Amino acid sequence: MEDELGEEGVVPIAALLPADSPRIAGVDQEHLRSLAEAATPLPPILVHRSSMRVVDGMHRLEAAVLRGEHEIAVEFFDGSEQLAFLHAVRANLTHGLPLSRADREAATIRIITSHPDWSDRMIASSTGLSDKTVAAIRRRSTTQAVQVTARVGTDGRVRPLNSSEGRQRAAEIIAARPDASLREVARASGIALGTVRDVKERLRRGEDPVPVRRRPNGVPQSRMRVVEPPDPLETLQVLRRDPSLRFTDAGRHTLRWLDLHVISTGDWGGVVGGLPTHCTNVVADLARRCAAVWQELADELEQRDQFSA
Incomplete structure (x- = not known):
C-alpha cells in the first residue's frame, strides 16, 4: 500500500473534504484541543488526490483550523477509495488516537464487504482484531453479497474455503504426477504444504484424502477404502x-x-460416569474450548511447516 503514496505539498484547507473516517464518534474534542495547543508543527495529513478527501489526519486538520491557519501540509494518496479507507484504518492503529473496539468492528464489516476474498487473518491484521473475532463478525454480517470460493491469506496465497475440494485436487495431482514435490502440489491445489503431506500419507495408507470431519455429511468423496486413523x-x-x-x-x-x-x-468413560450432573455442562464447555485450542495448535504447526519446508 506504500506504493500508493505520492508526493507531499501544501494545499488550502478550504479545498479539502472531510475524511471517510473509521471513527464512529467523529473528532475527539479533547485530543483536538491538545493538538491545537501544541507548539510543534503538525505532521502532514494524508489526502486522497482524486477526491481531495482526507484519508488520515482529521484531528490535525481541525487543529489547524483552530490555530487560524488557511493552508496545511499534505501527502497525497493515489489509490482507490476502498484502499484509502483501508489505509486510514491501518494508520489509526499505529499512531495518534487509537480506534475504539466499536470503530474496529465497524471497519471490519466494511472491509468484509469491499474485500470478501480476504481471509479472516488478513482482515484482522488491518483492523487490530483477532482472526476469530473477524470470523464471528463475518458470520453474522448481512452486508456480504459477493460469494467467494477462496480467500487470500496474509502470505498472499489463495486458498479454497472448502478444504475438501483442495484435498481432492491435491489427490488428483499426486495421482497424475507422483514425482511432483509437495510444494508443487500445494501451489497447484491451493492448500498448505502440511495438508498436502497429510493427503499423500492418507493415500499411501489407502484412505480417503478428505478426513471424515471435513466431508459434507460425513460422506466419503472418493471410492478409496476408508481406514480408521491411528489411535x-x-x-x-x-x-x-x-x-x-x-x-x-x-x-x-x-x-x-x-x-x-x-x-x-473411550478413555473418558470413567469421567463421564462419575461426573456430578450439575458439572456436566461446565465440563462439556471446557472440552469444547480445549478442542478449539488443539485445532489452533494444529493450524499453527501446519502454517509453520508450510514456511519451513
Missing part, C-alpha cells in the same frame, strides 16, 4: 521412539506435555 496413544508411542525428541531438551519437554494431554477414544 492417538499409538501415535504418541511412535513419537516416543523418535531420537530427535528423546535426546533433546525441547523434545523431552514436548513428550512430557503430550503424555499429560493426549487421550484415546
